Amino acid sequence: MKPVRVYFNRWFSVAYHYMNLIRENPDGVPFTIYATHPDINHMSLQGADIAETEPELTGLAYVEFCLDFCRRHAIDVFIPRLHMLEISRHIARFDEIGTKVLVCRDTELLESVMLKASFYERVRATGIMPVPEYRIVRSAEAFGEACRELGDMGYRVCFKPNDSEGGLGFRIIDNKRDHLADLFGYVTPYISLEEAQTILAKASSFPDLMVMELLEGDEYSIDCLSDGEGRLLAAVPRRKAGGRLRLLERHPDFLELAARVAETFRFPYNFNIQMKYNQETAKLLEINPRMSGGLHLSCLSGINFPYLAVKSALGGKVPAMELEADILATHIEQPVIVQRREYQLPERFN
Structure with missing residues (x-):
């Protein structure tokens, strides 16, 4: 089977985990992971099979760089983080070269999400959850x-x-x-x-x-997976439980909220809802229309969010899934060799 080519542009360090989750998928689908970043030694690139230096560009010039990269490497699926809005505005050009892009195509919605006040007002008008x-x-x-x-x-x-x-x-x-x-x-x-x-x-x-x-109560990050049309397939509420501890729990109110958000806004593929309590009321902090920084922890639920988003984008059937049990999780640093330089030992040591 020909490997599927997936490209990550400038991402956070945790993209290292997303790349490995895609590569180690339960279906045994082979992947070649491509990634770019201005710092060729950045942690995110250590999970890629092929890495290149990314130029410091903005606007249309950056979109042109991404298009050229996808064209040169025959990329099947592009997972952007940097400049998602500009990429979404020119999504038709990626369609033309056969690259699926894991980004919200509703540019008006995407722009409002990035400006918190305008999105708060949009959410307030729907009545689906309280805002601060x-x-x-x-x-x-x-x-x-x-x-x-x-x-x-x-x-x-x-x-x-x-x-x-x-x-x-x-x-x-x-x-x-x-x-x-x-x-x-x-x-x-x-x-x-x-x-x-x-x-x-x-x-x-x-x-x-x-x-x-200031919202001073428990904070939840709800990792969500939808298909390309924004139909919810999975949601895992993840609570900060002190220090590095995170509790993945079947929180009925937040599972229902994830369904309401998906139905109302139709975010495709991976998105994340951040909620925080003030006394007895949970209020919206923000919605991230992408994979969250802690998504790899939510994948301990058995739901491989990054891979399933790619599978869905490529037309694969992804069933609805649920968290089967509450899971208390944490994480530790992992040493990774970025470069290795061989030295010739002097004769006295041979």
Whole structure:
């Protein structure tokens, strides 16, 4: 059987696990994994069979690079992370060369997901789940007013850029910090309102900030698998259980939520819903229209999310699946040789 050619562009380090999960699939389908990254020694590339250096490009120039790569290597399935929106806008060009792309084709939806405020409003309009109380600010003065307003409503306050990924730029307002202890302690996300406002006031401009209620309860990451039409095939709720522990559990409310999200938005293939409790209410943090950073842990459920997404994209039949038992899981670092250089020993050692 001719190996299926799969390409990952610039991904996080955990793509190493996704590549191996695809390669070690239960159907015995052979794969050749291709990957690119600006750093040829990046961890994500260590899981690839063929790796190349990726140029630092944006916009259409980056799409052209990806198209050329897929064309040159006759790629069957492309799994993008970087610049997904631009790739989605030009998806027809990948169709023309016969490359299936694991990306949401609804560019309007994809764009709204990347701007948290617009997506929160979209979710609020559907009524399928609660969203946090928030304000969008563009000035230091508005920032201070929003923090005080939410504080007066009884919330602890946090903020992050409206257009960001993961924990980038996330800070928690705490006006009772011991600055000397902070100086000699670990780096933390905490900052006082006065410090934050002073920094923002000194800037001529800054990206839109989302000031929001701090959700302080249990955090869940729900890894989901849909077919190419957005029909849900599997969902695994994964709770942070302290330190590196993660509990994969059959949480009925979140399994139902995953079904509602799939039915409402029709995200194809792999997507992830992040929820966090404030007291008794779980509220949306964000939805990632791609494989999550902890997806390899959810695969301990026996559901091979990366491989099944590829299989579905290629027209294979993927049945609906469920988590069969609660699983407490963790992870450890794994040493990997990136390069090996042989040396000729001096004669005195021979």
